[in-house]
Amino acid sequence: MLRYITMISALLLGAVIIFALAPDAIEQQKKDPVTMGGTVKQVQKVKEGSMPADHDKQAIDCKSCHYCEYPTVSNPCLISCPRTDMVSVHHDPSEGPEIVIMDMLPGEWGAVAFTHKLHAEMAEMSGGCASCHHYNTTGPVLKCVTCHEPKRNREDISVPDLEAAYHRQCITCHRQWSRTTDCDYCHFEKGIDADKARKIKMEKYAGKGHPVVLEPERVVYDTDYEKGPKVTFFHDEHVKLFKIDCATCHHDENCMKCHDVRLDKLRTPKDRDYTVKTHKSFDDHHQPCISCHEKDNCVKCHLNTVMERFNHYKITGFDLTKYHDKIACNKCHIGNDYKVKLNSNCMSCHSATFKPGKFNHNNVGFQLDELHADLDCSDCHAGNNFMVAPKCADCHDDFAYPNKRPGKKLMLPNRN
Amino acid sequence: MEHEVPQQVKHKFFTPGVIVLLIIALNGIVFIAGRFLFGLGAVTNLDQQYPWGIWIGIDVAAGVALAAGGFISAAIGHILHKDAYHSIVRPALLTAMLGYTFVAFGVFIDIGRWYFIWHPLVMWNPNSALFEVGICVIIYLSVLYIEFLPIVTERFIGKLNMKGIFSFLNKPLDKLLRALDSGLSKTMFVFIIAGVVLSSLHQSSLGTLMIIAGDKMHPLWQTPILPLLFLISAVAVGLPMVIFESLLASKSFKLKPEFSLLSRLGNYVGPILGVYLSFKIGDMVIRESFVHLVPMDLPAIMFLIEMIVGVVIPMIIFLTPLTSKSVSWLFWASSMVIFGVLLNRINNFIIAYNAPYALEAYIPSYGEISVTLGAASMLILLYRFIVINFPVISLPAPSGVHNSNK
Amino acid sequence: MIDKNRRNFFKTSALFGTVALGASATAKAAPENILSDDRKGVLVDVTHCIGCRSCEWACQTAHDLPADKIHDYHDREVFKEFRRPNNDSYTVVNEFENPNNELLPINVKYQCMHCDRPACVSACIVGAFTKKEDGSVVWNTDMCIGCRYCMVACPFQIPTFDYHKAIQPDIHKCDFCYKRTQEGKLPACVEICPVEALVYGPRTEIIRVAKHRIKRAPNKYLDHIYGEDEVGGTSWVYLSGVDFQTLKFPKHGTKTAPGVSESIQHGLFAYFVPPIALYAWLGGIMWVSKRKNAKQANEEKI
CATH class of the missing domain: 1.20.5 (Single alpha-helices involved in coiled-coils or other helix-helix interfaces)
Known part of the structure; x- marks a missing residue:
C-alpha cells in the first residue's frame, strides 16, 4: 500500500515538472523575427475546410500568419512555423481531454497515455496551454502532428519531427525530476493497446489533480550584496495589490522551484520564510524587480534585516484597512508617484459619489432614517469633513449617541 | 703517402662485447615474435591517443637521419670527386645500407598489416608525405644494395671456390659476377646520383610528416620549414656519423684511426650546424615560438637539451681547432651532434606530439625498448660481420697486392 | 674509357628520366576527394541531447559491433569517466556539468566530424581514405597497411586501431553510415535519437537551421557553429550553450588540416x-x- 502511494505521488510530482522548461522556448519564440533568415521559406498548404471557423473574427494582425496581402484558401501563403507571434487561446484545463493516447509512431515501445488534464492544471501555474501548444492558430487546438511530421527522414528539417517534439516536451522536465531517461517512465510495453492504456491510466489518476498552489506571503532572499544581504519580497502584495500577472515573473520557472529533488523534499508554502539561493546571472536575478522598480536604488530592497511589511497607516496616518485595502495603489497614487502626499479628505477623491441621496450610509454600518435622509451632508458633517463621525449631541441636546440613534445599526459587511 | 685499399678486416668475430650484443638482439627478437603473434598492443604501449611510438621515432625517423652518412659521403666522394675521401665512402655506404635495412625492418614490425608493406608501390597517394617517404626509402634501399654490389663482386671474382657437388657452379657464377661487375661499373653513376636525390627528398619529407598533425604538435617544433630543418640536420649529422663509426670501428678492431682525414671532414660540420641553428632561431623569432620556452616544462627542457647539447656546443667545438688536435674532442663532438639529431627526431615524433585526449603520457614499454635496442645490436653485429668478410674498410695495402678492381 | 663513360652517362640519364616521367604520368591516381555542393551533414544540438546513449547502441548494431541491450545503454554511470571513440565503438556520449542548471547536465556525442578537407584522406599512405560525394569520409580496409598515420594526422583524434589483433588489424571510425545512406536510410544514430538532437540533411540546410536556432534563442546558444569553419569546415556541426572547449572540443582555426x-x-x-x-x-x-x-x-x- 505504501509503495502504491509512493509511486502515485512520484508520478504526480514528476508530471508537475513537465512544462518546466517549455515556457522558456515559448518566450524565445515570441521575440523571434518573422521567418528563418528573414526570407519566407515555403508555402504551407491548408486543407479545404480546415480553416478555423471563427477565422475572420480574430483581432489579430493578418501578417502574423500570412506573408502576402491577399491570402486565399488555395494559396494561404502561411508563414512557416514557428512564427513570430504566438496566437494561442487560453482554455480551461477541463475543456481538454482527460487523457491523450500517443501511439502514432512505430518503434520499440508501446503507447503513451498522457494525463492531459493533470498536466494542463500544472501548466496553469506557468505558461498555460501555450507551454506545450506553443503555436496555435486562432481556431481549435491543433494536434502536434499538424506541424511536426511523423517521419524522421523528411524534406523540411527546420521543424523537429513528431517523435522529437513529443520527447522534447516530456523528457526535458522528466529527466530533471527523475534523473533518468528510461522509456518505461512514460511508455507502455509494446502490445498494450490504446484502450487498455487509457483504462490503466484512468484508474490511476481518477480524480487526481495538481493541488492548488498556495502563494507564499513573503520570500526572503539571501544575497551576496554586502551592504544589504537580505531582500524581502512580499509576494501577496505584488499579486493582490499590484495585480501583477503570475507569468510576468514566473515565465521561465521550472517545477524544481517547489519540487526540489536536491533537497529530497517538497518545498511547501508552509515554509513561508524559506530563504532562496539560486544560481542565476545578475541580470536574471534583478530583471523581474527592475522592470517595475527601475527608479529605485539598491537599498530599496537590499537591507540588513528582513523588511517589515508596508503599513500605510504607520507611515501616512491614513488607514487603508477599513475601506481601501483592495484598491490598487496607483488608483490613488496616479502615475505611481508615492512621494506626493495625497489629501486624506474623502471628498478629494469621492466628490462625485459622496452626494446627498447618493452615498449609501449602509456601507459604514449606519442606516439613515427618512428624517435624516433629506438633510444636506454638511448639516451633520461640519465642513464636509467625513473623517470625523458626527455626534448626535452636535444637533440634538437631548440625544446622546450611541444610546439613541437616528437610525438602525447594521452589521458591517464581512470584508474578509 | 701510404697506399690504402679496402679489404677484409682480419679480426675474430666473437668478443665479450659481441656476446652482450647478441643477448640484447635475442631479447629483441623475443618481443618481435610477440608482436607478430599477438599484435602491437601486446608488446607496445601504443594506444588510440599515441599511434606512433619509439619504433617510428627512433628506429625509423632517427634511423633514416643517422644513415645520412651514406649519401653525404657519396656526394663528397663520387659527385664532387674528392678522391681523398674515398676511403670513407664504403664504410658509410655499408652503414647506410644496414641503417635503411633496419629502417625498413622497423616499418615492417610497426605497421599493423606487415604483409601489405608492398601496397604503397601500387597504391599511390602523392598528397601523402608518408607515401613519399615510403617510396623514396624503398627505391633508395634498392639503390644502396646496387651500390653495394660491386663490393660483393670484388670479394668473389676469381675467388669462388665452392667444394663438393657445387664445384661445377664456380665457373658460371664467376662469369655472372664479372658481367654484373662490368655492367654496374658503367651505370653506377646513375645510382649514385639517384641515391643523393632520393635521400634529399625523403630526409626532408620525413620533416613534412608531422606537419599534418597541426595543433597536436608542440609549437617549439611545429613549423612549415620542418622539411628544410630535417634536411639540413640530416646533412649535418652525416659526417659526424662517418667520423663516429670510423673511430669506433678502428677502436674495436684495434686499427690506427684515420685522424687527419676525419678531422678534415669535421671542418664541414661546424658551418652546417651554424646554418641549421640560424634557420631554427630565425623560424622561432618569426613565429614567436620562443614564448613556449617560458613554462620550462618537459618539452621546453627537451628542446633546450636538444639545441644546446646537440647543436650549439658541438658547433662551437667543431669551429675551434680542438677537433683537428685531439681524437677524443673529435669523437665527443661528433657524438653530441648524433645525440642532438637523435633527440631531435625523438622530440619531433614523440615529445612534441601532444595527444589531445590522452589520460596519461606515452612511455615506451619494455618490449618496445627491447626491440629498438635489439635492432640496433643486430645492425652493429651485421656491420661487424660484413667488414670482417667483405672489403669495406680501407687498410694499408699488403705489399705487392693491388686491387685491380678499384 | 672516359669517352665511353660519358656516352654511357647521357644514355643512362635519358633512360632514367623517361622512367621518372612515366611515373609522374601515373601519379594522378590520387585518392578520391570530392567536395560536392549538395553534400550532407548533421547538426548536433548539444542543448537537446539527453544522454540516453541510444545512438551508441544504434551505431554498434548498425556496424555489427558487440552491443548490449538498448536498456543497458541508459545507465548513466558510464558518464563518470570521459570516454573517447574506440575501435569497438565509433561514437560515444559524454557528460559535462551545466553551469546554469545542475539538474540538466550537458551531454555531447562525439564521432568523426567528416571534414570537408580531411587530413586522413591527405595523409593515408596508400590513399585508402576517400571523401565521398555525400560528405562522408570512408576508407577501404583492403588497402590499409596499418601505418596509423591517419591517427597522427586527424585534428579530432578520431581514427582508432585494433592494437590487439595480430592479423588484419583495422582502422575504425564513424563512416557516416555510408551503406545506409546509399540505400536512402538515415544514419543509425540520427534515426534513433529520441529528441532529434541530431538532424541530418544537406550541409547548407543544416547550417541555415543552426543559424536560425541561434537567432531565435540567442540566450540559449553560443553564437558559434562548431564545424562551420573549423579546419575548413566539417560535415558534422555542433550547437551548444557553453564554450566548446569546456566540452573538450579541440580549438581549431579555419585553416584546413x-x-x-x-x-x-x-x-x-x-x-x-x-x-x-x-x-x-x-x-x-x-x-x-x-x-x-x-x-x-x-x-x-x-
Missing part, C-alpha cells in the same frame, strides 16, 4: 620538376668534376 603539408608535398613534387632538376644538377657537377680529375690524371701521366 592537410593544408601546409599538401602544399609542401606539391611544391617538392610539382610535376617531378624539382627532383629531376636536382638530379640533372648533381649529374652536371659529377660530370664536370670527373672531367677535371681525368685531365689532372692525364697531365700527371704526361
Whole structure:
C-alpha cells in the first residue's frame, strides 16, 4: 500500500515538472523575427475546410500568419512555423481531454497515455496551454502532428519531427525530476493497446489533480550584496495589490522551484520564510524587480534585516484597512508617484459619489432614517469633513449617541 | 703517402662485447615474435591517443637521419670527386645500407598489416608525405644494395671456390659476377646520383610528416620549414656519423684511426650546424615560438637539451681547432651532434606530439625498448660481420697486392 | 674509357628520366576527394541531447559491433569517466556539468566530424581514405597497411586501431553510415535519437537551421557553429550553450588540416620538376668534376 502511494505521488510530482522548461522556448519564440533568415521559406498548404471557423473574427494582425496581402484558401501563403507571434487561446484545463493516447509512431515501445488534464492544471501555474501548444492558430487546438511530421527522414528539417517534439516536451522536465531517461517512465510495453492504456491510466489518476498552489506571503532572499544581504519580497502584495500577472515573473520557472529533488523534499508554502539561493546571472536575478522598480536604488530592497511589511497607516496616518485595502495603489497614487502626499479628505477623491441621496450610509454600518435622509451632508458633517463621525449631541441636546440613534445599526459587511 | 685499399678486416668475430650484443638482439627478437603473434598492443604501449611510438621515432625517423652518412659521403666522394675521401665512402655506404635495412625492418614490425608493406608501390597517394617517404626509402634501399654490389663482386671474382657437388657452379657464377661487375661499373653513376636525390627528398619529407598533425604538435617544433630543418640536420649529422663509426670501428678492431682525414671532414660540420641553428632561431623569432620556452616544462627542457647539447656546443667545438688536435674532442663532438639529431627526431615524433585526449603520457614499454635496442645490436653485429668478410674498410695495402678492381 | 663513360652517362640519364616521367604520368591516381555542393551533414544540438546513449547502441548494431541491450545503454554511470571513440565503438556520449542548471547536465556525442578537407584522406599512405560525394569520409580496409598515420594526422583524434589483433588489424571510425545512406536510410544514430538532437540533411540546410536556432534563442546558444569553419569546415556541426572547449572540443582555426603539408608535398613534387632538376644538377657537377680529375690524371701521366 505504501509503495502504491509512493509511486502515485512520484508520478504526480514528476508530471508537475513537465512544462518546466517549455515556457522558456515559448518566450524565445515570441521575440523571434518573422521567418528563418528573414526570407519566407515555403508555402504551407491548408486543407479545404480546415480553416478555423471563427477565422475572420480574430483581432489579430493578418501578417502574423500570412506573408502576402491577399491570402486565399488555395494559396494561404502561411508563414512557416514557428512564427513570430504566438496566437494561442487560453482554455480551461477541463475543456481538454482527460487523457491523450500517443501511439502514432512505430518503434520499440508501446503507447503513451498522457494525463492531459493533470498536466494542463500544472501548466496553469506557468505558461498555460501555450507551454506545450506553443503555436496555435486562432481556431481549435491543433494536434502536434499538424506541424511536426511523423517521419524522421523528411524534406523540411527546420521543424523537429513528431517523435522529437513529443520527447522534447516530456523528457526535458522528466529527466530533471527523475534523473533518468528510461522509456518505461512514460511508455507502455509494446502490445498494450490504446484502450487498455487509457483504462490503466484512468484508474490511476481518477480524480487526481495538481493541488492548488498556495502563494507564499513573503520570500526572503539571501544575497551576496554586502551592504544589504537580505531582500524581502512580499509576494501577496505584488499579486493582490499590484495585480501583477503570475507569468510576468514566473515565465521561465521550472517545477524544481517547489519540487526540489536536491533537497529530497517538497518545498511547501508552509515554509513561508524559506530563504532562496539560486544560481542565476545578475541580470536574471534583478530583471523581474527592475522592470517595475527601475527608479529605485539598491537599498530599496537590499537591507540588513528582513523588511517589515508596508503599513500605510504607520507611515501616512491614513488607514487603508477599513475601506481601501483592495484598491490598487496607483488608483490613488496616479502615475505611481508615492512621494506626493495625497489629501486624506474623502471628498478629494469621492466628490462625485459622496452626494446627498447618493452615498449609501449602509456601507459604514449606519442606516439613515427618512428624517435624516433629506438633510444636506454638511448639516451633520461640519465642513464636509467625513473623517470625523458626527455626534448626535452636535444637533440634538437631548440625544446622546450611541444610546439613541437616528437610525438602525447594521452589521458591517464581512470584508474578509 | 701510404697506399690504402679496402679489404677484409682480419679480426675474430666473437668478443665479450659481441656476446652482450647478441643477448640484447635475442631479447629483441623475443618481443618481435610477440608482436607478430599477438599484435602491437601486446608488446607496445601504443594506444588510440599515441599511434606512433619509439619504433617510428627512433628506429625509423632517427634511423633514416643517422644513415645520412651514406649519401653525404657519396656526394663528397663520387659527385664532387674528392678522391681523398674515398676511403670513407664504403664504410658509410655499408652503414647506410644496414641503417635503411633496419629502417625498413622497423616499418615492417610497426605497421599493423606487415604483409601489405608492398601496397604503397601500387597504391599511390602523392598528397601523402608518408607515401613519399615510403617510396623514396624503398627505391633508395634498392639503390644502396646496387651500390653495394660491386663490393660483393670484388670479394668473389676469381675467388669462388665452392667444394663438393657445387664445384661445377664456380665457373658460371664467376662469369655472372664479372658481367654484373662490368655492367654496374658503367651505370653506377646513375645510382649514385639517384641515391643523393632520393635521400634529399625523403630526409626532408620525413620533416613534412608531422606537419599534418597541426595543433597536436608542440609549437617549439611545429613549423612549415620542418622539411628544410630535417634536411639540413640530416646533412649535418652525416659526417659526424662517418667520423663516429670510423673511430669506433678502428677502436674495436684495434686499427690506427684515420685522424687527419676525419678531422678534415669535421671542418664541414661546424658551418652546417651554424646554418641549421640560424634557420631554427630565425623560424622561432618569426613565429614567436620562443614564448613556449617560458613554462620550462618537459618539452621546453627537451628542446633546450636538444639545441644546446646537440647543436650549439658541438658547433662551437667543431669551429675551434680542438677537433683537428685531439681524437677524443673529435669523437665527443661528433657524438653530441648524433645525440642532438637523435633527440631531435625523438622530440619531433614523440615529445612534441601532444595527444589531445590522452589520460596519461606515452612511455615506451619494455618490449618496445627491447626491440629498438635489439635492432640496433643486430645492425652493429651485421656491420661487424660484413667488414670482417667483405672489403669495406680501407687498410694499408699488403705489399705487392693491388686491387685491380678499384 | 672516359669517352665511353660519358656516352654511357647521357644514355643512362635519358633512360632514367623517361622512367621518372612515366611515373609522374601515373601519379594522378590520387585518392578520391570530392567536395560536392549538395553534400550532407548533421547538426548536433548539444542543448537537446539527453544522454540516453541510444545512438551508441544504434551505431554498434548498425556496424555489427558487440552491443548490449538498448536498456543497458541508459545507465548513466558510464558518464563518470570521459570516454573517447574506440575501435569497438565509433561514437560515444559524454557528460559535462551545466553551469546554469545542475539538474540538466550537458551531454555531447562525439564521432568523426567528416571534414570537408580531411587530413586522413591527405595523409593515408596508400590513399585508402576517400571523401565521398555525400560528405562522408570512408576508407577501404583492403588497402590499409596499418601505418596509423591517419591517427597522427586527424585534428579530432578520431581514427582508432585494433592494437590487439595480430592479423588484419583495422582502422575504425564513424563512416557516416555510408551503406545506409546509399540505400536512402538515415544514419543509425540520427534515426534513433529520441529528441532529434541530431538532424541530418544537406550541409547548407543544416547550417541555415543552426543559424536560425541561434537567432531565435540567442540566450540559449553560443553564437558559434562548431564545424562551420573549423579546419575548413566539417560535415558534422555542433550547437551548444557553453564554450566548446569546456566540452573538450579541440580549438581549431579555419585553416584546413592537410593544408601546409599538401602544399609542401606539391611544391617538392610539382610535376617531378624539382627532383629531376636536382638530379640533372648533381649529374652536371659529377660530370664536370670527373672531367677535371681525368685531365689532372692525364697531365700527371704526361
